[in-house]
Amino acid sequence: VYGINSILYQRGIYPSETFTRIQKYGIPFFVTTDSTLKNYLSNVVEQLKEWLFECTVQKLVVVITSIEDNEVLERWQFDIECDKKAKDETTPREKSEKVIQDEIRSVIRQITATVTFLPLLQTPCAFDLLIYTDKDLQIPEKWEESGPQFIANSEEVSLRSFTTTIHKVTSMVAYRKMSSS
Amino acid sequence: MEDLEDNTTVFTTLRSFNNFLSQRTEATPVPETSSASCSLQLQYRKRMQLEEQAEQIHSKSQLLQVEREKMQMELSHKRARIELEKAAQNNAKNYERVADQNQELLGRIKYHQEKESEAEKKLQEQIEINKIYKKSMETQNKKLQEKESKLAEANEMISVLKAKISELQHKSMNQERQQVIWDTERQELHEKVEIQRKKWQEATQKLQMLQVAQTISEENEQKIKDLETKLSLQEQDSVIVKNMKSDLARVPEMEKELRRLREENAFHRETKENNALLQEEVEGLHRKVERYEKMREDMVNLELEKEKLLGKLKGWENLKQMTGLNIESPEDLSREIIILQQKEITLKQQHNSVTNSARALEKARQQLQEEVLHLRTRNLENENKQEQQNALVRRLQKRVLLLTKERDGMRAILESYDSELTASEYSPQLSHRVREAEEMVHKVHVRNAELEVELSKALEEVGSHKLKAQTLEAELKILKNEAAIAEKSSFINSEEANSLRQKIEELEGERGRLEEENRGLMMRLERSNLQGDYDPTRIKVIHFSQNPVNLAKQHNIAELHQLREECERLRELVRVLEGGGSVPEKLEGAVNLPSSQEITDLRKQVESAELKNQRLKEVFQKKIQEFRTVCYTLTGFQIDITTENQYRLTSMYAEHKDDCLLFKVGTEQLSLYCIYRLVDFFVC
Numbered sequence: 001v002y003g004i005n006s007i008l009y010q011r012g013i014y015p016s017e018t019f020t021r022i023q024k025y026g027i028p029f030f031v032t033t034d035s036t037l038k039n040y041l042s043n044v045v046e047q048l049k050e051w052l053f054e055c056t057v058q059k060l061v062v063v064i065t066s067i068e069d070n071e072v073l074e075r076w077q078f079d080i081e082c083d084k085k086a087k088d089e090t091t092p093r094e095k096s097e098k099v100i101q102d103e104i105r106s107v108i109r110q111i112t113a114t115v116t117f118l119p120l121l122q123t124p125c126a127f128d129l130l131i132y133t134d135k136d137l138q139i140p141e142k143w144e145e146s147g148p149q150f151i152a153n154s155e156e157v158s159l160r161s162f163t164t165t166i167h168k169v170t171s172m173v174a175y176r177k178m179s180s181s
Numbered sequence: 182m183e184d185l186e187d188n189t190t191v192f193t194t195l196r197s198f199n200n201f202l203s204q205r206t207e208a209t210p211v212p213e214t215s216s217a218s219c220s221l222q223l224q225y226r227k228r229m230q231l232e233e234q235a236e237q238i239h240s241k242s243q244l245l246q247v248e249r250e251k252m253q254m255e256l257s258h259k260r261a262r263i264e265l266e267k268a269a270q271n272n273a274k275n276y277e278r279v280a281d282q283n284q285e286l287l288g289r290i291k292y293h294q295e296k297e298s299e300a301e302k303k304l305q306e307q308i309e310i311n312k313i314y315k316k317s318m319e320t321q322n323k324k325l326q327e328k329e330s331k332l333a334e335a336n337e338m339i340s341v342l343k344a345k346i347s348e349l350q351h352k353s354m355n356q357e358r359q360q361v362i363w364d365t366e367r368q369e370l371h372e373k374v375e376i377q378r379k380k381w382q383e384a385t386q387k388l389q390m391l392q393v394a395q396t397i398s399e400e401n402e403q404k405i406k407d408l409e410t411k412l413s414l415q416e417q418d419s420v421i422v423k424n425m426k427s428d429l430a431r432v433p434e435m436e437k438e439l440r441r442l443r444e445e446n447a448f449h450r451e452t453k454e455n456n457a458l459l460q461e462e463v464e465g466l467h468r469k470v471e472r473y474e475k476m477r478e479d480m481v482n483l484e485l486e487k488e489k490l491l492g493k494l495k496g497w498e499n500l501k502q503m504t505g506l507n508i509e510s511p512e513d514l515s516r517e518i519i520i521l522q523q524k525e526i527t528l529k530q531q532h533n534s535v536t537n538s539a540r541a542l543e544k545a546r547q548q549l550q551e552e553v554l555h556l557r558t559r560n561l562e563n564e565n566k567q568e569q570q571n572a573l574v575r576r577l578q579k580r581v582l583l584l585t586k587e588r589d590g591m592r593a594i595l596e597s598y599d600s601e602l603t604a605s606e607y608s609p610q611l612s613h614r615v616r617e618a619e620e621m622v623h624k625v626h627v628r629n630a631e632l633e634v635e636l637s638k639a640l641e642e643v644g645s646h647k648l649k650a651q652t653l654e655a656e657l658k659i660l661k662n663e664a665a666i667a668e669k670s671s672f673i674n675s676e677e678a679n680s681l682r683q684k685i686e687e688l689e690g691e692r693g694r695l696e697e698e699n700r701g702l703m704m705r706l707e708r709s710n711l712q713g714d715y716d717p718t719r720i721k722v723i724h725f726s727q728n729p730v731n732l733a734k735q736h737n738i739a740e741l742h743q744l745r746e747e748c749e750r751l752r753e754l755v756r757v758l759e760g761g762g763s764v765p766e767k768l769e770g771a772v773n774l775p776s777s778q779e780i781t782d783l784r785k786q787v788e789s790a791e792l793k794n795q796r797l798k799e800v801f802q803k804k805i806q807e808f809r810t811v812c813y814t815l816t817g818f819q820i821d822i823t824t825e826n827q828y829r830l831t832s833m834y835a836e837h838k839d840d841c842l843l844f845k846v847g848t849e850q851l852s853l854y855c856i857y858r859l860v861d862f863f864v865c
Contacts, residue, residue: 037729044725058720067733077711126733130724139723146724156711172711 004041004129005031006108007062007076010115013125025101027108044129047140051133052167055082059132063149066123072151073121075174083166103162107171110159117157118175153177191242198235554655561651565644572640576633587622594618 002024009019009030014037019030032038051057062076130146139145154174161170500514598611813819817833823843830842 036732040725040727040729063730065730067730067737070734126730128724128728128730130722132720132722135717135719135721137721142726143723144726146722148722158711174711 002029002031003078003108003111004062005029006111008032008127010112011064011074011118011121011125013064013121013127025105025108027105029108043142047143048131051131051137052080052082056134056137057082057131058134059130061130061132061149063128063130064121064125065128065149066121066125068123071176072149073125073176074118075149075151075154077172077174079170079172081168081170100162100164103160107160107162107169111171114157114159114173118173151176191246194238194242198238201231202235550659554652557655558648558652561648562644565647569637569640569644573637580629591618591622 005019006029008014009016009032014032014034016030018034019032021028021030023029032041048057048060057080059080060078063072064074064076065072128149130149151174153176155177156172156174159171159173161168163169497514595615598615601611809819813833819831819833821829821831823829826846828844828846830844831840835841
C-alpha cells in the first residue's frame with residue numbers, strides 16, 4: 001500500500017494537497033486522504049493479502065494511463081515469486097524484521113529516485129492496479145478480467161528486489177519512450 | 182435739413198398739384214349743357230395738359246428727388262468713408278490693443294498651461310494617492326467585512342450556543358422533572374416491593390401448604406395409578422375372557438374348517454407330488470434337448486474338423502511328394518524335426534566349442550603378445566642399461582685419466598711451489614694461492630659431478646623414451662596386423678563409421694544452431710516477461726471493476742454529456758434571442774438562471790427603482806418650474822440655458838421680446854463673460 005501511495009505522490013497523479021505524511025519503516029511516507037481512493041486501495045489490498053497467503057499471485061502491476069487519449073504512459077511491475085512449500089511448513093523461517101525493513105526502505109528510495117529520469121506526465125492521468133494470478137483462480141465478485149495493458153514503445157528499467165523468507169519481490173518500471181529529445 | 186427742405190418742396194408741389202386737380206374738378210362741373218361735348222373736349226385737353234404738366238412736375242420732382250438722393254448718397258458715402266476711416270483707425274487701434282491683449286493673453290495662457298500641467302500632475306498624484314487610499318479602503322473594507330462576517334458567524338455561533346444552552350436548560354429541567362417523577366416512582370416501587378414481599382411471604386406459606394398437599398396428592402395419584410393398572414388388567418382380563426368366549430363360539434366352525442383344510446392339504450400334497458414328478462420329467466427332457474443340440478453342434482464341428490483334417494491329410498500326402506523325404510505322417514515329420522533339432526544342437530555345441538577355443542587361442546595370443554612386448558621392453562631396457570653402463574665406464578675412465586692428469590699437474594705445481602718456497606719468502610701468498618687453487622678444483626669437481634648427474638638423468642630419459650617408442654611401435658605393428666586381418670571384414674564398418682562421423686558432424690552443427698536459437702528465444706522471453714507478457718494458459722490478469730481509470734473515464738463521459746446538453750440549450754437560447762422576442766420561461770429555467778423567487782424580487786426592486794426615478798423627475802421638474810417662475814416674477818430676470826455653458830438672460834422690462842444677454846461660463850473661478858448684445862432695429 002505504501003509503495004503504491006508513494007508512486008501516486010511522486011508521479012503527481014493526484015494533487016499533493018490530498019496527501020499527508022506518516023512515518024513507517026523508518027522513513028516518511030505520503031499517504032492519500034481521499035476517501036474513495038482509500039476505499040479502493042483497502043479493497044484491493046485485502047484481496048491481495050489473501051492471495052499472497054495462498055501463493056496464487058505472480059505479479060502486481062500499477063498502470064498509469066492518460067485520461068484523454070486512453071494511452072498507457074507508465075507501467076510499474078512487481079514480480080512476486082512465492083515459495084509454496086512455506087505454506088505447509090510449521091516452523092517459522094528465520095529472517096530478522098530489521099533486514100526486511102531495510103530492503104523495503106531501499107526499494108522505496110529507489111522508486112523516489114527513478115522520478116528523476118522518468119518523463120513528465122503532461123496530461124491528466126489515472127492509475128489502475130492489475131494482478132496476474134493463476135488461471136484457475138476464482139474471480140471474486142467485484143473483480144473482472146482485463147488485458148495486460150502493454151506499452152507499445154517502451155523503455156524498461158529494473159529496480160532492486162527484496163525477499164522475506166517466503167516471498168521474493170522484484171520490481172521494474174517501464175515507460176513510453178519519448179520521440180523528442 | 183436739406184432733405185427736409187427738399188421734402189417740404191416735394192410736399193408743397195404735391196399739395197399744389199392736388200389743389201389744382203381739385204380746382205379743376207370743381208371748376209369743370211359748371212359748364213354743363215350743350216357745350217358739354219366741346220367743353221368735354223376742352224376739359225379733356227385741359228386735363229391732358231394738366232396731366233402733362235403734372236407729369237412734368239412729377240418728373241421734375243422725381244428728378245429733384247433723385248438729385249437730392251444722389252446728393253444724399255454722396256454725402257452719406259462721404260460720411261461712410263469718413264466713418265470707415267474712423268472705424269479703420271479705431272479698428273487698427275483696437276487691433277493693436279487686441280494684439281497686445283493677445284500677447285498678454287498668450288503669456289497668461291502659457292502661465293496658465295504650466296499651472297495646468299502642474300495641476301494635472303498634482304491631480305494625477307492625487308488620483309494615485311486616492312487610488313492607494315481606495316485600495317487601502319477596500320482592503321480595510323474587506324477586512325471589516327471579514328470581521329463583520331466573523332462577527333456575524335460569532336453571533337450566529339452565540340445564538341446557536343444560546344439556543345443550545347436554552348435547549349440544555351430545557352433538557353435539564355426535563356431531566357429534573359423526570360428525576361422527581363422517578364423518585365416518586367421509586368417510592369411507589371418501594372411500597373410495591375414491600376407489598377410484594379408480604380405477598381411473597383404469604384406465597385411461601387402457601388407454597389409450603391401446597392407442597393404438603395402435593396405430597397398427599399402424589400400419594401393419592403400413586404394409589405390411583407395402582408388402581409388404574411389393576412383396572413386395566415382387569416379390563417384386559419375381561420377382554421381376554423370375551424375373546425375366549427368368542428373363540429369358543431367359533432370352535433365348532435373352526436373344526437369344520439379344519440377338516441376341510443386337511444382334505445385340501447392332502448389334495449394339494451398329491452398335486453405337489455405330481456408337479457414335482459412332472460417337473461423332473463420336464464427337466465430331463467430339457468437336458469435331453471440340450472444334449473441333442475450340443476451333439477448337433479459337435480457334429481457340425483466334427484464335420485468341419487473332418488474336412489480340415491482331410492485337407493491336412495491331403496497336405497501331408499502332398500508334402501511327401503513335395504519334400505521328397507520319407508514323410509507320410511506327422512510322426513515322421515516330427516521325427517525328422519527332432520532329428521534336425523538334434524543336429525542343430527550338436528552343431529551349436531560344436532560352434533560353441535569352436536568359439537571357446539577361438540577365444541582361448543586369442544587370449545593366449547594376446548598373452549603371448551604381451552609377453553613378447555614385455556620381453557622386448559626388458560630387452561631394450563637391458564640394452565639401454567648396458568649402453569649406459571658402457572657410457573659410464575667410458576666416462577669413468579676419462580675421469581680417471583683427467584684426475585691422474587690433474588694430480589700430476591698439481592704435483593708438478595706443488596713441487597714447483599716447494600722449490601720456489603725454499604727459494605723465496607712468499608709462503609703466505611703461495612699458501613693462499615694453493616688454497617684458492619684447491620677451492621677451484623673442488624668447485625670444478627662438484628660441477629663435474631652435477632653435470633654427470635644431469636647427463637645420466639638425460640640419458641635415462643632418452644632411454645625411457647626410446648623404450649616407450651619401441652613399445653608403441655610394437656603395439657602399432659600388432660594393431661596393424663590385426664587391422665590387416667580384420668580389414669576385409671571391417672571395410673563396411675569404416676564406411677559406416679564415416680557416415681556416422683558425417684552424421685555426428687551434422688548433428689553437432691544443428692545442435693549449435695538450436696542452442697543459439699534457444700538463447701535468442703530465451704532472451705526474447707525474458708524481455709517480454711520484463712514488459713509484462715504472460716502465458717495465457719496458466720496466468721490471467723484481473724483488476725478491480727471500480728478502479729480509478731474506469732471512474733475517471735465515466736466522469737469524463739458524464740462531463741462530456743453534461744457539456745453537450747448545456748451547449749445545445751445555450752444554442753437554442755441564442756437562436757430564440759436572435760429571433761427577437763422575450764426569453765421564454767422554459768429556456769429561462771433551462772439556462773439555469775437564478776431561482777424564480779430571486780428573479781421576481783429583482784424585478785420588483787427594478788420597478789420600484791424606476792418608479793422612484795420617475796417620481797423624483799416629476800417632483801424635480803415641478804419644483805424647478807416653480808422656482809424659475811418665482812425668480813422671474815421676483816427679480817424680473819429669466820435665465821435660460823441655450824447650449825452647453827451658454828446662458829441667456831432676458832429681462833421682464835425689456836423693450837422687445839427678443840432682447841437678451843448671452844453669457845458663457847469660464848473655466849476659471851466660474852466667472853461669466855458677456856459675449857454680445859442683441860438689439861433689433863425696425864426698418865420700414
